[in-house]
Amino acid sequence: MTVEGLFRLGVITSMQSDVLPVALRTLRSRHPLLNVRIPPLNDSDELFDRIAGGTHRCRATRAP
Numbered sequence: 001m002t003v004e005g006l007f008r009l010g011v012i013t014s015m016q017s018d019v020l021p022v023a024l025r026t027l028r029s030r031h032p033l034l035n036v037r038i039p040p041l042n043d044s045d046e047l048f049d050r051i052a053g054g055t056h057r058c059r060a061t062r063a064p
Helices: 020-030 044-053
Strands: 007-010 034-037
Touching: 020 034
Parallel strands: 007 034
Antiparallel strands: none
């Protein structure tokens, strides 16, 4: 299956340095035509606002 297009992924800043690199390497190796965009977000509330506003449909957060 080919997966391509724009994928906006919301990830809070604290996860961007440890969890995100491994996930992106895996995603890019499996779906090289997928264009992933990750805007800098500072907290979960901002991320949830983006999801509610329709600019993001997926999120990555840590369990408390």
